[in-house]
Amino acid sequence: GPKVLQIPSHQIIDMGQMVTLNCDPVSNHLYFYWYKQILGQQMEFLVNFYNGKVMEKSKLFKDQFSVERPDGSYFTLKIQPTALEDSAVYFCASSFPGQGPYEQYFGPGTRLTVL
């Protein structure tokens, strides 16, 4: 089936540094999402992105967070600067209206550890 890829699978950084998480969505998908899952807790929505714009975001999507997908390349989540509470697994998802409908396909996640 359709696959979403995420790079890297693990990232360890020092608090205050910048980090970029990369997502390679399903090729014909147009809607992109980031979710955050802290160990042992529910997966929580961060942001939805379409046509170069943030369509919807949650309270978890702090000012330090940004997303972009320049020219059809990776869909990225950038955190600058990072904080200890940003440690979590971040899942990227993508969808294409009409499939499902709006079924979101998830990647395997990037485990981010902020020291």
Add this chain to the structure above:
Amino acid sequence: QQKVQQSPESLIVPEGGMASLNCTFSDRNSQYFWWYRQHSGEGPKALMSIFSNGDKKEGRFTAHLNKASLHVSLHIKDSQPSDSALYFCAVRASGSWQLIFGSGTQLTVMP
């Protein structure tokens, strides 16, 4: 803010048995419901969706939706060891893109 709650937290069933997973939601505007399954080290994968009240059957899996009682369930018949995984209920309200996930049910099917 929508609340989605799942029960039980964990469930052990024998191979060939029936597994029943439950999910309640709080927003009556909820329109779309999915069951996702997640194996260790992987991302969640959609198992099945249900959008109308009643039952929807796909092979060994049956989802049931009752919007009036704010309840959706998943029943797995003839459970197999390969069904062992973390199962999430996910709800999407009309006019919103975000999926609200429950906390999950860890299903273990014992051979």
